[in-house]
Amino acid sequence: MTNTPSVSSIVLVVDDSPESLGMLNAALNEAGLTVLVALSGQQALSITERITPDIVLMDAIMPGMDGFETCEKLKQQLPMTPVIFMTGLTDVEHVVKGFEVGGVDYVTKPIIAEEVMARIKVHTQNARMALSAQTALDHAGQYVICIEHSGTIAWATPHVHQLVTSSPDEESTVWQRITDQLLPWLGKAPQHTPLAINEFEMPMQAQFGGEHQPGQSLVRLVAAEATRSPDVLQDKLPITKRESEVLYWVSFGKTNWEIAQILSMSPRTVNKHLEQLFKKIDVDNRTAAAAISIRILEGGDALPA
Incomplete structure (x- = not known):
């Protein structure tokens, strides 16, 4: 056959x-x-x-x-x-x-x-x-959860289980709280914005790892980096929330088309936001804008003295 x-x-x-x-x-x-x-x-x-x-x-x-x-x-x-x-x-x-x-x-x-x-x-x-992918993640020491779209945790790597068992609460309760946070987030384009997970002694962020197989998503837990978010850029610079989101992705080297896909807008709109950004932070191009963004996200000052 x-x-x-x-x-x-x-x-x-x-x-x-x-x-x-x-x-x-x-x-x-x-x-x-x-x-x-x-x-x-x-x-x-x-x-x-x-x-x-x-x-x-x-x-x-x-x-x-x-x-x-x-x-x-x-x-x-x-x-x-x-x-x-x-x-x-x-x-x-x-x-x-x-x-x-x-x-x-x-x-x-x-x-x-x-x-x-x-x-x-x-x-x-x-x-x-x-199974091969899960085994590789287990041996690599990754914090990864595979969650069914129905809300069931299909599997998690040993490091995640260690985090859960380290909690003073019942394991079933911790898993349920994690699931309750992940499901709504997975329904809102999670590849774009990390999710804060505060179930553990160490603050963590959930990052979307893609579809594992039909009906399942991979979620990677990483140590939270409080300074790395568009909100920090808005706090440090005289820009709008939408402009801060555009600038955030510029700092990752994303093109206008990629940013448009991430933020659900047209490339033309992205370009308009960039034009306003350049004026507000007094730069001439996206390279200079990205340099300022990276400096802020890494905990530095907004603008050079």
């Missing part, structure tokens, strides 16, 4: 139908994969306590513990393991619910083996890449 994963994978198939299990078991074995089978959600959880699958194919509707509840519990054990739902339902509500509980994809019954193999290949490769 052309869609066979390049690296042998362990696939856990959870379905209360012996017929479905038999068909999938045969197709996946033929593709060279190691297949584990479970007839119920509870049996699936028991298996994952002993063996970590690379991916899970989960029947959505089962008696007792259904696939949605099973997925939620499984994700607590194995947050990095992708879950693909199998459903005969066409109701959008059930498809959405599958994603809400942590599923990464779904296929409809009757199952088409080639389609399932293609999805297994994509999601196992993505999961391995994500």
